[in-house]
Amino acid sequence: MKIKKVASILFAASLTVSGLAGCSTGNKDSKTAGSKNGVTTIEFWAAPNPTQQVYWKEVAEEFTKENPKIKVNVSPMKESPTSEASIQSAIAGGSAPTLSENINRGFAAQLADSKALVPLDELDGWKEVTESRKMENTMKGWEFADGHQYVLPIYSNAMLFGWRLDILKELGFNEAPKTYSEMLAVAKKLKEKYPDKYVWAKADLADPTAWKRWFDFFMLYDAASNGNKFVEGTKFTGEAKAGEQVLSFVDGLRKENALLPKQAKDPFESGLGIFTDIGPWTIPYWADKFPDMKFNETYTLALPPVPDDMDPANAKTFADTKGLVVYASATKEQQKAAMEFIKWVYANPDNDVKWLEKTSLPPARDDLTSNDAFKAFFDKNPALQPYAAAVPNGIPSMDNAKYNDIQTLIGQQAFNPVVKGEKDPKTAWKDMQKAIEGALK
Structure with a gap:
């Protein structure tokens, strides 16, 4: 579903x-x-x-x-x-x-x-x-x-991230990147070889709608924080280090011009973007609509990338x-x-x-x-x-009755502004934390 x-x-x-x-x-x-x-x-x-x-x-x-x-x-x-x-x-x-x-x-x-x-x-x-x-x-x-x-x-x-394995191989990479530095290295190579392609092409990156954070911010944050609950009861318990690492990583992709937060038709399937969130429901859909999308040929699947000081082998992800x-x-x-x-x-x-x-x-x-x-x-x-x-x-998603408001604030105060280059990661995290703590009172 x-x-x-x-x-x-x-x-x-x-x-x-x-x-x-x-x-x-x-x-x-x-x-x-x-x-x-x-x-x-x-x-x-x-x-x-x-x-x-x-x-x-x-x-x-x-x-x-x-x-x-x-x-x-x-x-x-x-x-x-x-x-x-x-x-x-x-x-x-x-x-x-x-x-x-x-x-x-x-x-x-x-x-x-x-x-x-x-x-x-x-x-x-x-x-x-x-x-x-x-x-x-x-x-x-x-x-x-x-x-x-x-x-x-x-x-x-x-949730896993899909990678266009065929394009990675053209760039000289035989497997999906596992860490932030590996992913930024892919971004540099991609823009050198294909200036009109992007690592992450998805309009949702700039959209503050609450549920969209499950498929970008929380996938990355769950991996960087080893599954931190973010909010427990009425308290904000987000880990600043992990949160700032995620936002800095996204900001790094932006600086490489590797993000396309705009509407595009089938960006991953067309190869406009080479990285995106993929759920298991996508696999039968591709078999019907995009038969050229073949596992371990056209694309591969991977857990979220993690900060360089973490072991990527058992990374957490949003479920x-x-x-x-x-x-x-x-x-x-x-x-x-x-x-x-x-x-x-x-x-x-x-x-x-x-x-x-x-x-x-x-x-x-x-x-x-x-x-x-x-x-x-x-x-x-x-x-x-x-x-x-x-x-x-x-x-799983947070167990807080105000989760819809909280996730909207993540987009408005932190994730979306960083994607757009409107805030630096540290400021974005602080603004988000302040807004969420206010909402939890």
Whole structure:
């Protein structure tokens, strides 16, 4: 699922956090809701994506055959105006499902602040789920500031950077650069040989829209800071050294005239730019629309470059990742049934194999490259193997209800001005920090 299609996640104008809190427990204490003739019915909202809906309906049917006392009704969540707004409306109206998927960490923070979610770690069976699914490393980045876990990540797109390998080889480089100095060396060679080409050609670099920072600033920052959380609770915890290194690196590319922050048609595919963020959803798209884009021939994939004093082998990166939540409005009986369903799904790696085959989204587990259950899939899809290997390196979005405002400030105060040459890196970081600390008060 391409997160950019649904990344602008805002509370509906008519809803408030306090309003959600007041409506989030409407049927929690009802002893009869969801239960009839000894059968507990739970409502599951699947993402507004046909492949995911098919998957969940199939596994729900299989689960009910083995567990006849629990019925799982699967239906797609509405996405008008957004799936997030439909969830908020349902909570406010007392019609929230028992559980749903399609929740990222930032949106979960909004819902958790309003007491609309159940802490999953307080439900019996939580530890069993994370252990049987081999999620120890993946889950480390998901703990919320209050120490709880509100989301079980389903998939994790640990974002990678694509490099035009064919053009790198023309410049005398046989592999993707791994450090800032290596990348700047590529920039110099590129401009010498091809003055009209750029390292990074992408209009989003100069756009302050909040979600766009996931695919440039945070990919680089997560690598430079070794996965620093940036914001924890109501405190700005960003590492100045890492942040300034990232901004100085971007400024270095600008000084080499290696950035093109303007609209261009298919800049990476055309070779106008030789470096860009790539998600796993791009691979099947290229197979259909750009068949000349061949893995390890035309392009290669790599973790983000890191400062010269860091080991690039295990660099962290931003993870486009969403998962399951259980809503506080569900009865205790429904919450228990929901956990039984979750346990059943993730006790068997074949269910994650089926998910991968239907969606091409890497399951959020640490053993994708070592578990034989996934071997046949990745043998057939070698370009997706780097994403599988990077899952444990993925850092999810921040768990702060104001993340949309915070990420807008990153663009406005720091990243965009540096790209445009309007601020030096140190000033940009200080201005950004001051603005974010003000927003967090």
